[in-house]
Amino acid sequence: MAPFSPSGEEVSGFIVGRSKFDHFLLREAEKSGAEIKTEKVVVGLYQERGLVYVKLKNGETLKGKLVIGADGVSGRTAV
Numbered sequence: 126m127a128p129f130s131p132s133g134e135e136v137s138g139f140i141v142g143r144s145k146f147d148h149f150l151l152r153e154a155e156k157s158g159a160e161i162k163t164e165k166v167v168v169g170l171y172q173e174r175g176l177v178y179v180k181l182k183n184g185e186t187l188k189g190k191l192v193i194g195a196d197g198v199s200g201r202t203a204v
């Protein structure tokens with residue numbers, strides 16, 4: 126199936142099914158050693174001494190060297 130722009134022109138690109146693609150990425154990350162946490166809501170982020178801290182709604186705080194925001198256009202990490 127060819128992808129089309131909103132104005133109707135045929136464009137180059139790929140279409141992926143998000144449910145399968147997201148699941149594939151999740152499993153690949155897990156295989157590479159990522160710890161998967163689901164059902165967690167990010168309520169805030171802050172930086173301190175070269176680390177990034179991510180505050181979760183359940184009161185837990187995660188820390189790391191880098192945060193990759195993938196929480197959508199109006200997500201906490203985008204603002």
Ligand SMILES: Cc1cc2nc3c(=O)[nH]c(=O)nc-3n(C[C@H](O)[C@H](O)[C@H](O)COP(=O)(O)OP(=O)(O)OC[C@H]3O[C@@H](n4cnc5c(N)ncnc54)[C@H](O)[C@@H]3O)c2cc1C
Nearest residue numbers: 143164165166167168169194195196197198199200201202
């Ligand atoms: C009605 C509608 C129709 C659309 N139709 C099309 C279309 O036909 N073609 C197209 O190409 N694009 C379409 N889009 C745009 C497309 O959906 C987005 O561009 C795409 O989903 C963005 O992907 P993403 O992974 O960045 O964010 P999202 O798909 O929004 O995923 C963000 C994830 O982060 C999670 N999250 C958000 N906030 C937090 C938080 N504080 N803590 C923890 N998790 C959080 C969410 O639950 C979600 O699972 C449409 C969008 C809408 C709203």
